[in-house]
């Protein structure tokens with residue numbers, strides 16, 4: 001099918017502000033949005049810049065705003081985005097500083113990730129075998145471990161748009177994953193971090209993150225559990 | 236700019252991070268340089284599991300695991316290394332668990348295990364549950380956990396720095412790398428006492444692959460250019476079940492959970508080829524069988540694919556144990572595996588060969604195993620220890636990463652402790668890199684990387700994939716010669732300094748040319764069929780002449796040399812391989 | 815690790831929790847409030863005219879106008895008129911009901927001056943006032959602190975908001991407390 005692709009472009013060495021550029025592209029309805037971008041880069045304009053790697057939604061490289069919603073370009077098909085003759089738009093993730101075209105600076109995103117101590121803390125002597133964890137206990141955190149840290153959620157959250165320092169759903173979900181891991185011993189410390197002015201309480205249960213998550217994680221549900229935990233531990 | 240660290244690890248997949256973590260545990264000053272953010276590494280795509288004879292679900296022993304691996308490798312794997320890996324496996328998995336990897340659990344709360352192709356009990360009797368897993372995102376959780384631990388240990392990360400050169404002294408000691416900072420376009424030198432390559436596989440030289448776009452095998456090329464040989468490159472694993480046309484992987488775990496391959500007649504054809512283990516035969520066999528079915532006209536609708544039937548497995552299992560692959564087939568093909576069979580075809584998946592190393596990750600530069608390159612280490616898919624020989628068993632790659640990543644990390648840390656003096660850098664270490672980059676940028680007319688790459692992928696797929704013969708291999712070699720000429724005029728349209736991915740595409744195609752030849756040349760020379768290397772003109776295994784490793788020495792435009800190295804055999808004498 | 819995150823001595827868990835609690839209470843408080851303001855056409859909240867449940871079952875629903883009107887008119891005569899719009903001239907000759915409807919304000923004053931129920935209603939109002947103000951202003955200050963990125967401005971705006979809330983609380987409480995005292 002023939003579609004018009006509009007891309008919000010920005011070349012740090014030439015442009016003062018972002019500009020829209022349109023391309024007319026021949027594509028198949030079963031193509032991924034990423035295929036369209038690659039096609040443009042390879043056959044129309046080699047300077048078009050975006051991140052990509054796995055091309056099937058597991059590495060988290062290509063989160064961007066597609067037709068106004070944050071998605072992974074490699075995980076949506078054209079048939080779900082445009083009709084014959086229609087227009088498809090690409091923009092970088094909102095509330096992030098743009099490096100070039102669709103590439104954004106994720107250093108702030110990962111600073112938030114590091115802030116929640118995203119690692120297992122268990123200082124008691126390690127047993128000979130694995131630390132046991134029941135299948136039920138594992139299930140509590142299982143969905144949260146699916147997160148690929150693409151940033152679609154954090155950058156879809158109005159709280160982040162308003163306050164770029166808000167920890168954001170991705171980091172908080174990581175905190176959840178460790179606080180609720182039965183093997184972890186340092187949930188208090190981590191709770192103190194998320195229970196800070198830039199933390200958990202800026203989540204107003206807006207659900208944008210849930211809608212944006214390419215891994216279909218029910219983020220708000222887990223953050224609510226984290227809030228309850230923070231409250232009950234505090235009192 | 237020049238950065239100086241005790242240890243510089245190139246690549247932040249499972250192997251690189253494991254090495255970094257264990258070196259950092261020993262207190263070494265470690266830097267990890269990666270062209271992708273570590274969490275974007277392709278280890279995150281590994282689905283099915285990681286093998287270790289934990290015996291959590293049923294009786295198992297490391298010796299059985301070793302036997303299966305040797306047999307799977309079609310007796311080309313070095314048995315001392317295989318024994319080391321299988322013996323280290325349970326302990327390493329337990330350590331991973333202690334680091335926090337969220338494995339799926341058994342009812343008793345132990346690490347859950349599932350069946351996988353080629354893994355058997357009691358030396359081939361019946362399939363065994365040996366693959367430890369976290370649903371179908373085992374690699375993902377391992378990658379994330381390792382990265383988290385490295386962050387905790389304050390390993391220094393240089394994200395989105397692409398290494399473009401390996402530095403060696405005149406005397407052949409490795410003392411650093413040169414890297415291009417993608418964000419700024421600056422070229423930097425990393426000066427180190429020990430350099431470790433963990434740059435992953437090269438799936439992208441083939442048209443259909445389960446590998447990431449970043450899987451361009453940079454490390455293989457850099458090693459070849461530095462005069463290091465590549466071992467057993469002709470052994471390329473084609474995974475039997477890639478989504479038709481896309482190559483996206485459907486894990487072998489799908490068959491481990493009961494999935495069945497069927498041809499156009501609805502026949503469970505693997506029963507014919509491997510009566511004991513059927514659909515769980517090793518990958519080389521299954522891929523070859525699928526190709527045979529297709530060639531004999533039993534592809535679905537006359538097309539080049541067969542069906543992976545999961546419909547009898549049930550929604551419950553698909554949703555809980557294999558959610559990712561259900562999503563893949565739903566999203567990319569619009570097929571619900573609960574109701575319809577999934578169209579699959581073999582997809583280029585894994586590089587058995589690579590930079591030859593010993594069990595401590597030290598790179599070996601000739602047929603003599605004690606002839607190591609001082610300061611140069613390699614681990615992960617880009618290395619060849621060799622534990623996979625002619626065919627890797629599923630779950631053994633992640634295991635290879637963590638076992639040898641760990642050993643390499645510890646070996647490097649020990650080397651630093653013994654002697655922390657870095658070999659001096661040469662006068663202008665960045666010159667070669669800068670020259671290459673500048674000449675590409677300066678060129679105004681020529682060919683874009685993409686058209687060269689497409690042709691390379693076509694010829695490799697057509698001539699050097701599952702079935703090969705002398706003609707196809709000769710054709711590929713002459714195509715490669717031609718491409719080597721074309722690649723000299725590669726140009727870029729993006730002339731900017733910042734985040735120039737166009738330039739990196741060009742650099743990568745240069746890399747690809749340097750090792751693609753090793754695959755085709757090794758395959759042409761090896762006049763037998765063994766494991767994943769299946770010659771139509773020499774259809775049987777020939778232990779008399781070919782029970783040996785290939786060593787490829789590239790000489791750029793001047794062709795190449797091929798030497799051979801003996802296989803280490805300890806317990807298991809080569810036998811006919813039947814499943 | 816940035817100081818932006820974590821290790822803050824200040825926990826916001828309590829405020830957040832309070833917000834939920836006040837929100838939950840507001841559901842009931844508001845329902846009651848609206849009921850009383852709009853639907854309680856009876857004078858059930860005024861002791862002069864309590865009806866028994868038996869009466870209610872029997873369909874005896876004293877109209878607002880009958881019992882209350884009378885009391886209101888009575889008060890007007892006694893005190894020379896109250897209310898925002900005195901409907902009866904001060905020199906009205908007799909204590910005759912004028913047939914004029916009592917205003918909500920009048921009813922309110924009666925309710926809050928009621929010898930039996932006033933304490934209850936005043937308590938209700940004070941609680942309601944406190945919860946609504948806390949709930950509303952906590953929400954507003956959340957919004958302010960999200961959107962105002964300048965530290966000084968943010969602290970200023972938030973303080974201003976809470977000061978305003980305090981003023982409203984004082985005014986509100988005062989009106990609740992004094993209401994009906996001179997009935």
Ligand SMILES: Cc1cc2nc3c(=O)[nH]c(=O)nc-3n(C[C@H](O)[C@H](O)[C@H](O)COP(=O)(O)OP(=O)(O)OC[C@H]3O[C@@H](n4cnc5c(N)ncnc54)[C@H](O)[C@@H]3O)c2cc1C
Pocket residue numbers: 245246247248249250251268269270271272273276277278279280281282283284285286373374396397398399433434435436445446447449452453454484486584585614615616617629630631632633634636
């Ligand atoms: C879809 C899929 C499923 C798989 N499933 C399984 C499984 O179930 N079980 C199993 O055992 N194995 C599995 N494998 C195989 C296994 O995942 C891979 O072999 C393994 O992850 C490779 O890891 P690695 O650390 O060597 O490299 P990668 O994880 O590929 O990492 C390579 C790293 O090198 C960096 N890099 C590359 N070039 C450069 C450069 N020039 N400069 C700087 N950095 C560079 C990259 O940024 C990246 O960080 C699977 C593979 C695939 C593709």
Ligand code: HEM
Pocket residue numbers: 847850851918922935939940942943944946947986987989990
């Ligand atoms: C049409 C709608 C409304 C009407 C007619 C109305 C009317 C009144 C009246 C007459 C009172 C006096 C006290 C009483 O009767 O007990 C009052 C009090 C009060 N109302 Fe409302 N109200 C309305 C809506 C609301 C809403 C939406 C809120 C909440 C946000 C609210 C909050 C309050 C509070 C907190 C008091 C306590 C009184 C005080 O301190 O004076 N009201 N209202």
Ligand code: HEM
Pocket residue numbers: 203204205833834836837838840841844946949950951952953954956957
């Ligand atoms: C039925 C009664 C009410 C309930 C159950 C209720 C519940 C809530 C809850 C749960 C929140 C928090 C949202 C979040 O942070 O996730 C909230 C926010 C808020 N409420 Fe209420 N509320 C009620 C009535 C009111 C009233 C009457 C007002 C106005 C005075 C009000 C003003 C606000 C404001 C300003 C916020 C902040 C909005 C925000 O944080 O984005 N609420 N309410």
Ligand code: FES
Pocket residue numbers: 051052053054055056057058059060061062063072073074075
């Ligand atoms: S490219 Fe990896 S998630 Fe899209």
